[in-house]
Amino acid sequence: AWMVYEHFIRNAAGLGRAGEEPDPDRYEVRNLFADVAVIGAGPAGLSAALAAGEAGAKVVLVEQDFLAGGTLLSEPADGEARAWLSVTLARLAHMPNVSMMTRTTAFGAYDSNVLGLVERHGSGTADPAKGEARQMVALLRAKTMVYATGSIERPLTFANNDRPGIMLASAARTYLNRFAVLAGTRVMVATDNDSAYSAAFDLAAAGAEVTIADGRAEPTHERLEQSRHWGIAVRRKSLISNALGRHAVRAVTLSEPGGTITLKCDLVVVSGGWSPTVHLTCHLGVRPVYREDIKDFVPGKLGAGQFVAGAVTGGFITAGAIEEGHRAGAEAAAFCGATKSVQPPFSLDLAEINAGPNGSHFVTSPRSGPLPHFVGGKDGSPARRPQDSLPTRSGERWFGNRKAELTKGKAFIDLQMDVTVSDVALAHREGYESVEHLKRYTTLGMGADQGKTSNVIAISAMAGLRGMAVPDVGTTTFRPPYTPVAVGALAGRSQRHLYKPFRRTPMHDWHVANGAQMLETGVWMRPSFYLASGRDVDQAYPAEMRMVREAAGLMDISTLGKIDVQGPDAAEFLDRVYVNGFAKLPIGRARYGIMLRDDGIVFDDGTTMRLSERHFFMTTSTAKAADVMSRLEFLLDTAWPGLRVSVTSVTDEWAAMSVAGPTSREILAAAFPDLNVSNEALPHMGFLEGRYRDKPLRIIRLSFSGERAYEIYTGASVGKEMWCRLIEAGTPFGQKPYGVEALGALRVEKGHVAGPEIDGRTTLDDLGLSRMAGKRSGYVGDVLGRREALSDPARPRLVGLRCLEPGKRLSGGAILFRPGERMHGHGLGRITSVTYSPTLDASVGLALIARNAAEEGAEIVAAYPMKGQTVRARIVSPIFLDPKGERLHG
Numbered sequence: 006a007w008m009v010y011e012h013f014i015r016n017a018a019g020l021g022r023a024g025e026e027p028d029p030d031r032y033e034v035r036n037l038f039a040d041v042a043v044i045g046a047g048p049a050g051l052s053a054a055l056a057a058g059e060a061g062a063k064v065v066l067v068e069q070d071f072l073a074g075g076t077l078l079s080e081p082a083d084g085e086a087r088a089w090l091s092v093t094l095a096r097l098a099h100m101p102n103v104s105m106m107t108r109t110t111a112f113g114a115y116d117s118n119v120l121g122l123v124e125r126h127g128s129g130t131a132d133p134a135k136g137e138a139r140q141m142v143a144l145l146r147a148k149t150m151v152y153a154t155g156s157i158e159r160p161l162t163f164a165n166n167d168r169p170g171i172m173l174a175s176a177a178r179t180y181l182n183r184f185a186v187l188a189g190t191r192v193m194v195a196t197d198n199d200s201a202y203s204a205a206f207d208l209a210a211a212g213a214e215v216t217i218a219d220g221r222a223e224p225t226h227e228r229l230e231q232s233r234h235w236g237i238a239v240r241r242k243s244l245i246s247n248a249l250g251r252h253a254v255r256a257v258t259l260s261e262p263g264g265t266i267t268l269k270c271d272l273v274v275v276s277g278g279w280s281p282t283v284h285l286t287c288h289l290g291v292r293p294v295y296r297e298d299i300k301d302f303v304p305g306k307l308g309a310g311q312f313v314a315g316a317v318t319g320g321f322i323t324a325g326a327i328e329e330g331h332r333a334g335a336e337a338a339a340f341c342g343a344t345k346s347v348q349p350p351f352s353l354d355l356a357e358i359n360a361g362p363n364g365s366h367f368v369t370s371p372r373s374g375p376l377p378h379f380v381g382g383k384d385g386s387p388a389r390r391p392q393d394s395l396p397t398r399s400g401e402r403w404f405g406n407r408k409a410e411l412t413k414g415k416a417f418i419d420l421q422m423d424v425t426v427s428d429v430a431l432a433h434r435e436g437y438e439s440v441e442h443l444k445r446y447t448t449l450g451m452g453a454d455q456g457k458t459s460n461v462i463a464i465s466a467m468a469g470l471r472g473m474a475v476p477d478v479g480t481t482t483f484r485p486p487y488t489p490v491a492v493g494a495l496a497g498r499s500q501r502h503l504y505k506p507f508r509r510t511p512m513h514d515w516h517v518a519n520g521a522q523m524l525e526t527g528v529w530m531r532p533s534f535y536l537a538s539g540r541d542v543d544q545a546y547p548a549e550m551r552m553v554r555e556a557a558g559l560m561d562i563s564t565l566g567k568i569d570v571q572g573p574d575a576a577e578f579l580d581r582v583y584v585n586g587f588a589k590l591p592i593g594r595a596r597y598g599i600m601l602r603d604d605g606i607v608f609d610d611g612t613t614m615r616l617s618e619r620h621f622f623m624t625t626s627t628a629k630a631a632d633v634m635s636r637l638e639f640l641l642d643t644a645w646p647g648l649r650v651s652v653t654s655v656t657d658e659w660a661a662m663s664v665a666g667p668t669s670r671e672i673l674a675a676a677f678p679d680l681n682v683s684n685e686a687l688p689h690m691g692f693l694e695g696r697y698r699d700k701p702l703r704i705i706r707l708s709f710s711g712e713r714a715y716e717i718y719t720g721a722s723v724g725k726e727m728w729c730r731l732i733e734a735g736t737p738f739g740q741k742p743y744g745v746e747a748l749g750a751l752r753v754e755k756g757h758v759a760g761p762e763i764d765g766r767t768t769l770d771d772l773g774l775s776r777m778a779g780k781r782s783g784y785v786g787d788v789l790g791r792r793e794a795l796s797d798p799a800r801p802r803l804v805g806l807r808c809l810e811p812g813k814r815l816s817g818g819a820i821l822f823r824p825g826e827r828m829h830g831h832g833l834g835r836i837t838s839v840t841y842s843p844t845l846d847a848s849v850g851l852a853l854i855a856r857n858a859a860e861e862g863a864e865i866v867a868a869y870p871m872k873g874q875t876v877r878a879r880i881v882s883p884i885f886l887d888p889k890g891e892r893l894h895g
Contacts, residue, residue, distance in 0.1 A: 030139040034497030042147035047075020049315025049326040050153035053334030060338035113485030140494035156316035159277040164414030170254035174204040189272020195245040201276035218243035287483035295476035419459035421452035510563035511724030532744040549747035556739030557666030566630025572650035584778040605790025660724020665714035668738040676734035711755030750840035756883035801853035808848035819867040
């Protein structure tokens with residue numbers, strides 16, 4: 006079914022297309038350290054930072070907004086809350102041990118008190134040309150954390166609640182008090198808690214006509230009195246059930262005990278309560294705890310050095326948040342050993358700002374009424390929380406008696422992912438009752454907001470459908486990042502060449518100047534092909550192959566790993582590292598060797614030459630050079646610390662090049678007239694030593710192409726000069742340089758294994774190399790390499806394939822099946838390497854196929870399901886060319 010619907014789903018609205026161009030922006034990464042990290046610069050966070058700073062702790066205060074203050078910024082500009090904010094910010098500004106990071110989001114909390122922060126550029130449009138970073142990620146390591154992350158207001162679910170003109174009460178209040186924008190003139194405020202009344206009063210003060218629909222039977226007396234003062238009608242037991250209007254809201258339908266009523270409006274302000282922002286504490290593996298009194302989740306028990314304060318704890322009174330923040334900041338500082346005296350929480354000259362009639366200090370809004378101070382009042386009574394009078398039955402807060410009316414239009418729970426009440430009900434009917442199943446079945450909370458306004462609503466809805474309490478239903482798992490972070494920001498400057506610096510051989514400049522098309526191969530830049538051989542790779546590499554087979558070719562092989570092995574036990578060490586013995590290797594000779602991992606799987610191959618009784622020169626594959634070096638050091642440090650051996654990477658000290666082809670000996674003789682390079686003096690796997698420009702010179706005869714070939718090693722500083730000397734000597738013999746595409750094709754013709762075959766899954770038997778080990782034992786991987794499972798007839802065996810269909814070519818990665826066999830699953834094996842062989846005029850390849858099906862001469866079908874392609878091929882020997890080695894030894 007997925008294949009049928011995939012096209013439509015991927016083209017659905019909301020699924021964007023990732024850009025294909027490089028990210029043009031610049032990013033930075035830095036590390037920060039603090040005694041106390043305070044997340045959130047609302048009233049609780051500011052109070053915590055102030056207390057910790059006064060105690061002498063080094064404090065970093067993080068705020069995602071570009072201004073500190075949190076909910077206080079939504080208070081009227083002339084209110085006492087703003088005055089308290091000004092006093093507090095002034096105190097913090099004079100503390101050198103307190104740093105405030107605005108426009109910075111704590112996107113993740115990790116082990117060992119590490120916070121991931123992302124700081125956004127101030128203007129929002131950073132100019133990379135000026136060195137401006139769009140985002141900067143900071144890893145903040147602190148001794149203690151204070152989470153003052155606040156809370157997020159929830160919407161209400163009712164029909165057509167996605168209409169323009171419907172917004173949260175906190176949003177309407179922020180528009181008005183912070184940005185001087187009155188969002189509507191005829192306002193309907195729908196709520197089930199006290200906090201929306203503050204927005205209603207502010208809107209009324211700005212000149213709007215306001216009506217409140219409160220779902221509760223008895224709103225608090227104080228709010229009712231204030232509503233009468235502002236001339237606001239409060240409709241009790243009134244639930245909004247529908248929003249009317251096509252392009253914008255024009256009216257609402259209210260469900261009341263006496264029936265339904267429709268009222269005109271141009272703005273609907275909703276508040277379904279507040280959800281503590283528990284995400285960061287959940288990142289630490291702390292499960293949130295459901296609080297029945299606030300009908301929501303709060304952080305669970307935190308570890309030592311972790312503190313919470315403010316609305317995140319479920320307390321939604323400003324004065325209480327300030328006190329909690331002060332206490333948390335002082336305790337956090339004491340945890341770090343900062344013990345300077347700290348002023349009481351409300352001694353910030355607040356008495357001069359405002360004093361209540363009974364002597365208690367207040368943080369007030371002139372329109373919403375004073376909020377009693379938790380400490381210092383003569384009556385000592387606690388303040389009412391805005392959600393104290395919420396209904397208690399599970400699910401009632403979200404549905405109540407509105408169920409019938411909800412069927413008249415879509416009631417959205419997750420506005421970003423278009424998840425409706427009916428979607429949750431469908432998930433329940435289909436059996437996806439688990440919260441995690443619900444999330445994935447409906448895509449609930451999978452948008453950029455990660456369900457910040459919708460998760461609790463959906464959980465409550467599912468609880469109602471299942472007849473369970475909300476905590477029994479559970480909650481989703483919050484994971485970093487809290488909000489999206491640009492991938493580039495995580496990398497910082499570690500991009501392009503700064504992420505993976507390219508290594509260049511001593512002859513790199515010559516290659517570029519002479520038309521080489523450079524290819525990124527791991528960390529190296531290597532010539533793919535030369536334009537002198539063809540206009541593109543498909544034309545060039547066969548021409549370069551013919552050149553090597555018929556005359557000679559010169560290749561830069563400086564990228565091979567080179568390791569110097571010395572010491573009295575060097576031969577014994579190599580005997581244990583390689584599957585084939587090196588202790589009896591004569592001085593002046595070289596040997597091809599295979600290394601295994603501990604589990605018996607092939608690790609790498611390479612060649613090692615013996616320079617003296619205690620001195621060896623090892624080469625490795627380009628891809629595994631660093632891994633082999635690390636492995637050798639590990640073995641000497643842990644497995645065989647008693648061996649008297651030293652290993653040194655000398656890759657960058659040597660330039661290396663290979664002359665291959667029928668005329669290679671003549672070229673070598675012309676380049677080095679003083680050296681005897683005859684077959685007798687320099688046989689296959691023999692080598693010579695000399696000097697060139699006061700640099701060591703080593704010439705070894707070995708081949709990767711199947712032709713007679715020589716590898717020349719000299720000092721890197723004279724590598725380019727040596728290359729030019731060989732170019733000059735070889736030109737009369739038809740020699741030209743060739744690239745890695747031709748090299749790869751040449752090795753396939755000869756049946757040499759390389760990375761595609763040595764892929765971390767194959768054994769010596771799989772690759773037909775078990776004869777190299779013979780009956781030896783004691784080498785790395787010997788014991789586990791003899792496991793019965795590694796001799797299973799179903800294991801792969803290396804074979805050659807030759808295409809049987811003219812005009813078609815084999816494809817790397819194709820799956821192999823018997824003719825007429827149903828093509829499904831993993832088949833009998835896979836093609837590892839392919840090439841077009843101009844010598845054979847055929848498409849050939851190497852493959853790993855089940856041993857019980859690897860019969861030479863048998864026909865096989867190579868399938869490429871993603872492209873709908875099939876090609877018939879015949880199983881042949883993996884050595885397509887010169888099976889007797891006459892070219893190699895000639």
